[in-house]
Amino acid sequence: MPSATSSLRQAIQAAGGSLPFSQFMSLALYGDGGFYSSSGRAGRRGDFITSPEVGPLFGAVLARAVDDVWIRCGRPDNFSIVEVGAGPGTLARTIVAAAPECLEKGTYIAVEVSDTQRELHPDSVVSVSTMPTHITNGIIIANELFDNMPFDLWVYDDGWRQSHIIDTPQGFAEVLKTADVPPCLPSRVSHGSRAPVHTDAVNWLHTALSSLAHGALMAIDYCTPTTAEVASMPWREWLRTYAQHERGVHYLKNAGEQDITTQVCIDQLAAVREPDAVRSQSQFLQLWGIDELVEEGRREWEKAASSPTVAAIKMRSRVTEAEALLDMTGLGNFTVVQWSNY
Numbered sequence: 001m002p003s004a005t006s007s008l009r010q011a012i013q014a015a016g017g018s019l020p021f022s023q024f025m026s027l028a029l030y031g032d033g034g035f036y037s038s039s040g041r042a043g044r045r046g047d048f049i050t051s052p053e054v055g056p057l058f059g060a061v062l063a064r065a066v067d068d069v070w071i072r073c074g075r076p077d078n079f080s081i082v083e084v085g086a087g088p089g090t091l092a093r094t095i096v097a098a099a100p101e102c103l104e105k106g107t108y109i110a111v112e113v114s115d116t117q118r119e120l121h122p123d124s125v126v127s128v129s130t131m132p133t134h135i136t137n138g139i140i141i142a143n144e145l146f147d148n149m150p151f152d153l154w155v156y157d158d159g160w161r162q163s164h165i166i167d168t169p170q171g172f173a174e175v176l177k178t179a180d181v182p183p184c185l186p187s188r189v190s191h192g193s194r195a196p197v198h199t200d201a202v203n204w205l206h207t208a209l210s211s212l213a214h215g216a217l218m219a220i221d222y223c224t225p226t227t228a229e230v231a232s233m234p235w236r237e238w239l240r241t242y243a244q245h246e247r248g249v250h251y252l253k254n255a256g257e258q259d260i261t262t263q264v265c266i267d268q269l270a271a272v273r274e275p276d277a278v279r280s281q282s283q284f285l286q287l288w289g290i291d292e293l294v295e296e297g298r299r300e301w302e303k304a305a306s307s308p309t310v311a312a313i314k315m316r317s318r319v320t321e322a323e324a325l326l327d328m329t330g331l332g333n334f335t336v337v338q339w340s341n342y
Ligand SMILES: C[S@@+](CC[C@H](N)C(=O)[O-])C[C@H]1O[C@@H](n2cnc3c(N)ncnc32)[C@H](O)[C@@H]1O
Pocket: 036, 041, 042, 050, 051, 052, 053, 084, 085, 086, 087, 088, 090, 111, 112, 113, 114, 117, 129, 130, 142, 143, 144, 145, 148, 149
């Protein structure tokens, strides 16, 4: 497989000398030799830790929220859990292990673009590379999907300009081009401000909501309420790169060897359709009974403490998992954005 750098060079040349940042990001992550097309992934042995990778508690709580959607749909037999951006399948494994009632007759569909990650999916799920086009009854779950979807990058330099990437002997570099300014960009910002325009995430959300006849869509991510707030942040705080559990280098360097992610602007998602609920991950997990599951874990551990079993040790680990999942300086401060079609 060619390297991401050589694929990008060819694509830039084929496009006449420059690519919008979104296309650069798309190839750097998902093209030949791209980060997710090769070995990049979530997990302790991967590049970053997400909530499902903390342990099975996150999936156990989500299973309760999923069953609530199934009940609101009238307990249908043909219910689907459609998890998009399923990574190596960790959330799928833990939701299936929690045995929500909706899966007694329903189906878990794990959607993941990366071939290498789909190979890691468990046999208990239907593993596919693209979303189903129609879901009669179901829930669409997207944990840390939007932040990884290619976005356009805009820079305020005597007006908003769009970032395009060129190939130079010193490496990839940025040039700014005039284009129609997307309405989500704020008009009053300081010189040098940068902001993401979530072109792909917005298109995906539109399609996903149209494909869902009955049910809900839950997106969980690192979010900021408005694009204006993101534009006022130092760009290195919202446009981040990661590799092997460390922050990476500049987003134009080491193409294919590091993840590129953005803070997600809720106002851009709300322009597709106003969400029905926006909560912090901490509020969401409490709503769906994380405290009860932790208490159950504590009790089971105490019962078995004199001769611990693997099952009892797993129960005890719920205490530390909950601390990480609810931590308001980290995962607990993520946002759960929900749209309902009932
Ligand atoms: C940050 S990882 C999150 C993985 C997993 N959801 C988790 O929380 O551990 C984002 C994943 O979304 C996948 N992805 C990105 N765009 C996608 C799309 N349009 N359809 C399916 N998967 C996608 C990437 O390949 C990557 O595995």
